[in-house]
Amino acid sequence: MTFALVFLAIIMATVIGWLLRQTLNTQPWEANDPVENQPGRGVISSDPAKIGLISFIAVVTSLFALFLSAYLMRMKLGDWRPLPEPNLLWLNTAILVLASFAFQLTRGAATRGQLLTVKIGLVAGGACTSLFLLGQLVAWQQLNASGYFMAGNPANSFFYLLTALHGLHLLGGMWVWGRTTMRLFAGADTRSVRLSVELCAVYWHYLLFVWVGLFALLLST
């Protein structure tokens, strides 16, 4: 559980540290009038949706950290036989990097209001992601074809489980991507999709980070 604990400790330390800063040097029992047009002390200057996404990312981090903890604990038992990762995964990783890159470009274009670039970037990002997901499915096929079944060995089980979980999170992102893209092609201007694009970009970077971590762990064990 050390792995999960480290991650959770970081998250909890951030949360509690921030909260503590709100509570120090305050005399809550003193009444006073709030200054006009000043947000209350401790308001995080950001859009609620961003705070929502960051909180969600903390939840997903907890989820993956716990799965990886389970992975590391289960690995120590005697029957663990590592499986050879298909080389296709390297290609998939490159594609996911491209997707992340596309979203980053789109994010910049959306801020500057370049409609065409946003459209191209979104389509490219979505296409790369779909390609990545497809590639993962092919990788599963290859493993299955060479006899590495889900229930054959815990290493196999974890491989399928972790890749599936990561893929599902990407699919969730694709839902938001789909809605944003549809809105854009139905004639929305860049200003109205800027937030969605930005959130997508953050989420894709995060899932790329998770995938790189997962892939590194799968390769090294």
Add this chain to the structure above:
Amino acid sequence: MAYVAIADRDHEIEHHAPTTFITKYIWSQDHKVIAIQYAVTALFVGLVALILSGMMRLQLGFPNSFSFITPIDYYQFITMHGMIMVIFLLTALFLGGFGNYLIPLMIGSRDMVFPYMNMLSYWVYLVSVIVLLTSFFVPGGPTGAGWTLYPPQAILPGTPGTDWGIVLMLGSLALFIVAFTMGGLNYVTTILQARTRGMTMMRLPLSLWGIFMATILGLLAFPALFVSAVMMTLDKAAGTSFFMPAVMSMGENLSHEGGSPILFQHLFWFFGHPEVYIVALPAFGLVSDLLSTHARKNIFGYRMMVWAILAIGGLSFIVWAHHMYVSGMNPYFGFFFATTTLIIAVPTAIKVYNWVLTLWQGNIRLTVPMLFAIGFIFTFTHGGLTGIFLGNVVVDLPLSDTYFVVAHFHMVMGVSPIMVVFGSIYHWYPKITGKMFNQTLGKVHFWITFLGTYAIYLPMHYLGFLGVPRRYFAMGDTEFMPESAFTLNQSITISALIVGAAQLIFLYNIIVSLKKGKDAGPNPWQATTLEWQTPDTPPKHGNWGPELPVVHRWAYDYSVPGYHDDFIPQNVPADATPATSEHGSDT
């Protein structure tokens, strides 16, 4: 563009009031309606679980007298009772019910920041409840694995409900976690982002601090349950061996090998212990507000109470293995977890002292909510003290799996939070419905419940010392059990049935008062917090009319010298009182 807090952008945000019956009461995005939906559903399944506990008590008090309770039924009742009470009643009611109702009202907001997701959260929760209850009607019935669902027995033939029950249970938990995550992201974001002008974090009522921290714990801890549920489902359905060791069952080797049941225990309790505080922290918060309001005195040590909540939240993640002292762990491990467990008693004790000191020299009004709040101090202290026994490895080993443990956790996280649930329902009932409940019936309900729980759980400590094991269907003829243990069991059963039946008084009271109750007025308890200052009672959609309230003071300005009332609402300007008031010192 300079940043403007969402609370100050009120006029830019459109609030479409629902118009049809369906959007108003069924597919509603209004936090108050969702809160009531959550609470009613949770109380309904809680009632199911209460009936299950009555059936268990019948068997334990009068073994072999009831042909309709077989050992299989008994284990199914145990499992469903535990899981429903902990997850589907308490977690859902505190966070989905009280969290939803109180967060926007107490921070001076019109609604949650993501109302649609909030609605979705309730409906997914409802589906999870339905899936759970469906397991009563499938072949083999619900799972009888115990609420901890330990493998390998949870999915091996021989345990009740291994065909359908366990799958439905795991599926239902997964759905609940999805629902909770949607709700939880809402609660956290709303508290951080939608506070009205002047409502700093340190002016939040303690209710919200408790709910806030519990939500964070839930968001981070429920994934551990999700992980274990997914992996166990795969062990059951796909033949993997995450948790399943090589097992011979019915003379045959099963396909599993090499898995680790202990791994499940770690994951389960990594969720399971924070879960205790997911239930307890909202209770701590709510009870603080009840005590302060009904004692007409500011809460003692507000900042210390906040820090204690933060400390408990942080520590709750590093005590989980004290549930696993008997799992054969390394003794140094046990030493570590015993230490952290005892350390967590410090902030908890600070809270108990502060509650008692809040009462000290207060102008105590023994209203129904106050009775339940004071009852909570008793039951919680009681259950907390036995926790210190069980937190020590050497004391835990002989007491493990006896009725002492049953008594401990029922006192500390069964009865105590339920005391707060009742107290809080009575406290906010006038705001939610606009009507006052019947005080006499409320007091009868309190005294039967409070004294009854002692009649139930005090003797269980003694049974535990005798070594009477928990989870047994019937004791049979055992030498270590004196005659008195059997009579005690009968007495416990009778008390339990009386207490169970007394809950009908509560139901009768809150249902009949909807029609027949006297109009409560906007602020019957003369409380300071914002939810009592709404222009309408019950609050209408959007809560605040045209203008959002502005907050000038903390939530605990009770009995301020020099002011004509003994309470000053949070939205009363600072110059309404002498600037150098001497009412509060937080030391």
